[in-house]
Amino acid sequence: MTTPASRPALTPRHLTRTAERLSFIYLERCTVHRDANAITAQDAEGTTHIPSATIGTLLLGPGTRITHQAMSVLGETGAAVCWVGERGVRYYASGRALTRSSALMEAQAHQWANPRTRLAVTRAMYRQRFPDEDPAGLSRRELLGSEGKRMKDCYRAESARTGIPWRGRHYTPGDFSSGDPVNQAITAAAQCMYGISHAVVTSLGCSPALGFVHSGHELSFVLDIADLYKTEVGIPVAFDTAAETDQDIGPRTRRALRDRINETALLDRCVNDIKRLLLPPGETAPPHGAEDRDVVTLHSDGGQHLPSGFNHRGPDEHPDAELTW
Known part of the structure; x- marks a missing residue:
């Protein structure tokens, strides 16, 4: 058997195209190793072989250990690796991006650098969040005002739906327990959504810092993407959790959101939404298969x-x- 050092490096010609790969594979509580050009996930139930060239992004959850040789083959095959919380709910760190192409990053920078296209992307984000309202012609200040009104309406609607009294959004940074149970649940859900968005943005090779609505922070674009699903996913889950009981609000919210993300395939949806927002109309991937070539x-x-x-x-x-x- 050849040693890893003597194996020839794989070229893009040998690899599975990104469009044909599994977008995300999540592993937890196992040891990840290498067997030839596959990775293995070993736990108490046995060993599972996963062809490394079929992986888009490997999400490493709690209790995982990964060897140097496993990381080596993942790097050779162009797979991204992210260290995340349970079911991808938190984001901690990552390896390389999923794509070999800089097309998506360049598209983001191009859209961000021009004030007109930056505003156009902002309007597209608001249109996705509130499809019954046309943001065309609205200035940034008007968009922010419209969002503020819609958010208040959302909180009131969720309060009426669940029977949870709503006294306004209150959160003290660094003091999770300062808010009432529903505010704690909303805070926990928001933190989870930021982690999920960060994992997707990083795996696609985009810049977390170049935001269109948010600005001035290293995670501005992450906040933009997380907000796309705030009223649809995050806030309803938070109210549902708070309506059950006041106990263990944070952990229960994270588990409930984890299940909702899994049920709705939100990670794949994030990928498609980011491409739709940044790339030219009708283009969903870097041109001519560039994402697969060096x-x-x-x-x-x-x-x-x-x-x-x-x-x-x-x-x-x-x-x-x-x-x-």
């Missing part, structure tokens, strides 16, 4: 891209046949 180009004039690794001597000369290094 392609590095050089910026040139007029929006052109030149091949890298060559000595480009002048505008009218062909690049040298030999690599520069």
Whole structure:
């Protein structure tokens, strides 16, 4: 048997296309190791083999241990790795992004850098959150005012639905117990949604900091994405949890939200929503399969891209046949 060091590195030609991979695989309470070009998940019930080239993002939950060789093969096959809480509800750290292409990051930067397109993405986010309201023509201040009214309406509606008295949103940073039970549940749900959004944003290679609604924080875009599902998922789960009992509000909210995320396939939905918001209309992935290829180009004039690794001597000369290094 060959040693890992002597195995030839896999190229994109050998790998499963990103569109054909499993978006997310979640493991918990097991040891992750390597067997040839597969990873193995070993626990008390036995060993499961998972072809590493079929993984988009591996989510490592509580109780997992992973070996150096397992991380090595995941890196070779282009899989992303995130260390998360139970069922992906919290985000702690990550390895590389799921894609080899910078197309989605560049699309985000392009949309963010132009004030007009940044506002257009902001309006698209509000349109997704409140589909019965047309944000076209509204300024940012008007959008914020509209959101504030809709959030108050949402809290009142959930209060009426569950019978939980609502006295307003109250949260003291660093003091979880300062709020009443329903406020504690809302805080716990919000923290979970931030973790989920962070895991998805990172796995797609986007910048967590380049936000369209939020600004000035390293997680601005994460907050933007989490807010897309606040009134639909997070707040209803929080009110449902608080309506059951006042005991163990935080843990019970996290478990309830974990189950709702699993039932609704919210992770996959986050992926599709981010691509829809950032990429041009009708485009759902980097062009021409670029996400699966190691392609590095050089910026040139007029929006052109030149091949890298060559000595480009002048505008009218062909690049040298030999690599520069």
